[in-house]
Structure formats: C-alpha cells, structure tokens
Amino acid sequence: LGQVVVENVWKSYGQTLVLRGVSLTVDPGEVVGIIGPSGSGKSTLLRTINHLETVDRGSVTVDGTYIGYERKGGRLHELPERDVLKRRTEVGLVFQNFNLFPHLTALQNVTEAPVDLGRVAKTQARIEALQLLERVGLADHAGHYPRQLSGGEQQRVAIARALALHPKVLLFDEPTSALDPELVGEVEDVIRDLAHEGTTLIIVTHEIGFVREISDRIVFLDHGEVLEEGTPEQVLDHP
Ligand code: ADP
Ligand code: ADP
Numbered sequence: 001l002g003q004v005v006v007e008n009v010w011k012s013y014g015q016t017l018v019l020r021g022v023s024l025t026v027d028p029g030e031v032v033g034i035i036g037p038s039g040s041g042k043s044t045l046l047r048t049i050n051h052l053e054t055v056d057r058g059s060v061t062v063d064g065t066y067i068g069y070e071r072k073g074g075r076l077h078e079l080p081e082r083d084v085l086k087r088r089t090e091v092g093l094v095f096q097n098f099n100l101f102p103h104l105t106a107l108q109n110v111t112e113a114p115v116d117l118g119r120v121a122k123t124q125a126r127i128e129a130l131q132l133l134e135r136v137g138l139a140d141h142a143g144h145y146p147r148q149l150s151g152g153e154q155q156r157v158a159i160a161r162a163l164a165l166h167p168k169v170l171l172f173d174e175p176t177s178a179l180d181p182e183l184v185g186e187v188e189d190v191i192r193d194l195a196h197e198g199t200t201l202i203i204v205t206h207e208i209g210f211v212r213e214i215s216d217r218i219v220f221l222d223h224g225e226v227l228e229e230g231t232p233e234q235v236l237d238h239p
Contacts, residue, residue: 001063002028002168002200004049004091009058011044011224018044020224021058026169029198033211033232036221042204045221046171049202050091051084062090062169089117092162096174098154100146106133106157107142110164119165132160136190152183159190170194172203176210212236 004026011019018041026032034042047053048060051067059066067087069076079087100109110129114120120128133139136156146154155175162170172191176184188210195201195214205211211218211232218235220228228235 002026003063004169004200004202005059005061005064006045006049007059009045009048009060010056011041011048011053012056018224019048019055022221022224022226023058024219024226024229026200026202028168028200030216031195031201031203031214033215033218034202034204034221035206035208035211035218035235036227040221041224042221043173046093046173046202046204049169049171050088050093052088052093062087067091086117089113089165090168092165092167092170094155094158094162094170094172094175096178098146098151098158098178100154100158100161102146105143105145106138106149106160109146109157110161113161114164117165125164129160129164132163133157135163135193136160137186150183151179152186155179155187156190159187159194169200169202172201172205174204174206176205176207208236 006022006024009019009022022045034045036042044053048055054068068079068084070079101112104112107126107129110132111125115122115125130139130142133142136159138153138156141149141153149157175191176187179187192214203211215232217229218232219226220235
C-alpha cells in the first residue's frame with residue numbers, strides 16, 4: 001500500500017500561479033525524486049499531498065482516499081480538522097529544518113505523536129521509538145535534546161519520528177539541504193535503507209547524484225508544470 005495519485009492539480013497564492021495542472025501517480029513501494037529550479041512548486045506539491053495545502057482544482061488521493069475530504073452521495077465534503085489530522089498521519093513529511101520539539105528528548109520527539117493520537121500506550125510507544133532510533137543509528141542518543149545533536153542526527157530523529165506513525169508514504173522536502181556536507185551521507189543512508197525496504201518515497205532534493213541513484217522515476221518540475229518524467233537516465237542523461 002501507499003499509492004499516491006495527483007490529478008490535474010492547480011494551486012495559486014494570490015496572483016501567483018504555483019502549480020499548473022500537475023498530474024503524478026506514485027505506485028506502492030516506488031521511489032520518486034522531484035527536481036527542478038527553486039520556486040518551481042516542488043515544496044507546494046509535497047504539501048498538497050498530505051493536505052497541508054488545499055488545491056484550487058484537481059485532486060490528490062492516497063490509496064484512493066482523500067485526506068481532507070470524503071465522498072458522500074457522489075459529492076465531496078470537507079472533513080473536520082481532527083479527521084484530517086488522523087488521515088494526514090498516513091503521509092509522513094520530513095522537513096528541511098528537522099522541526100523537532102526543542103524541549104523534548106530524541107525519544108520523546110518520537111513517542112509524542114503516537115501517544116497523543118492514542119495509537120499506543122506510553123510503554124509500547126517507548127519500545128517502538130527505541131527500535132526506530134536504533135534503525136536510524138541513534139539508540140545511544142535517545143536521551144539527548146535536539147540542541148545536543150548534530151544536524152544529521154536531528155534529521156535522523158525526524159525520520160524516526162515520521163516512521164513512528166507507520167505512514168504509507170513518506171515525503172522528504174530537501175532533507176539534506178540544511179546540513180553541513182559531511183553530514184549529508186548519514187541522512188542519505190537512512191533514506192536509502194527505507195527505499196530498499198519498499199517504503200513509498202517522494203523526495204524533493206538538489207542532490208542529483210543521490211536522486212539518480214535511489215529513484216525509480218524522476219519528475220522535473222518547472223514553473224509549476226511537469227516538464228519531464230522518466231527513469232533517471234531518461235531525465236538526467238540528455239544529449
Ligand atoms: P520550490 O519548493 O520548488 O522552491 P515552492 O513550492 O516553495 O517552490 O514555491 C513555489 C512558488 O510559490 C514560489 O514563487 C513561492 O514564492 C510561492 N509560495 C510558496 N509558498 C507560498 C505561500 N505560503 N504564500 C505565497 N506564496 C508562496
Ligand atoms: P522552501 O521552498 O525552502 O520550503 P518556503 O516554502 O517556506 O521555502 O518558501 C518558499 C518561498 O515562498 C519563499 O521565497 C518565501 O518567501 C515564499 N513564501 C512562503 N510563505 C509565504 C507567504 N505566506 N506569503 C508570501 N510568500 C511566501
């Protein structure tokens with residue numbers, strides 16, 4: 001599971017048209033890299049996928065379900081906020097700037113959402129969080145606060161936190177661009193493992209070597225339109 005279907009999505013901010021009829025289907029287990037110039041709408045596209053942004057026209061579904069709406073009697077109705085929050089957890093988003101809670105330890109950052117949402121009891125959440133921290137190579141940093149961690153470590157905690165909600169799809173918005181160059185590799189290693197485990201991933205990044213290596217498909221966005229789409233070779237190896 002974890003199919004994303006974006007169909008003819010249009011989005012503007014005031015007078016600025018940011019997405020112009022974007023369509024994109026990501027199959028379960030597929031890894032899609034989104035590249036394109038700054039301001040081309042990559043971040044906005046990711047945010048529409050988990051309904052952090054609404055669309056002006058078009059639709060986005062995850063495994064056939066709308067995150068912000070439900071279909072009743074053939075018509076779409078907006079869902080109440082708490083239902084949106086629940087459905088949004090199916091699509092994890094990892095941000096450029098980690099966005100960890102500064103007053104919580106690494107472990108607490110990972111347990112917070114599942115406990116808050118009533119998914120699991122605290123003890124069980126802790127056990128799972130420790131396993132996740134181990135998976136991203138940070139089992140021995142569980143008690144550290146974000147300020148005591150390097151950027152790469154913080155981003156790996158952020159990935160563990162996203163995984164704690166068992167999302168069907170994981171979105172990455174420039175996950176390594178706030179990192180010092182020597183720390184990029186450790187975050188890429190974690191994403192690479194997720195790709196090999198069959199998680200559906202959509203990754204916005206400027207690290208062309210990395211997207212080329214891990215993507216099944218690359219989408220090139222320009223001025224809010226899909227300009228090109230294909231295998232890494234098709235999109236990146238132009239004559
Ligand atoms: P990218 O991720 O490719 O750099 P973005 O999706 O962040 O592109 O931005 C696309 C365009 O939308 C830019 O022109 C940006 O200024 C504009 N934009 C993004 N978010 C907002 C917003 N919340 N309000 C107004 N304009 C925005
Ligand atoms: P990023 O693309 O790195 O994720 P943002 O999406 O936060 O960054 O912002 C992208 C661009 O959108 C920036 O140029 C920013 O100035 C512009 N932007 C973001 N939010 C707004 C807003 N509410 N109103 C106008 N412009 C915005």
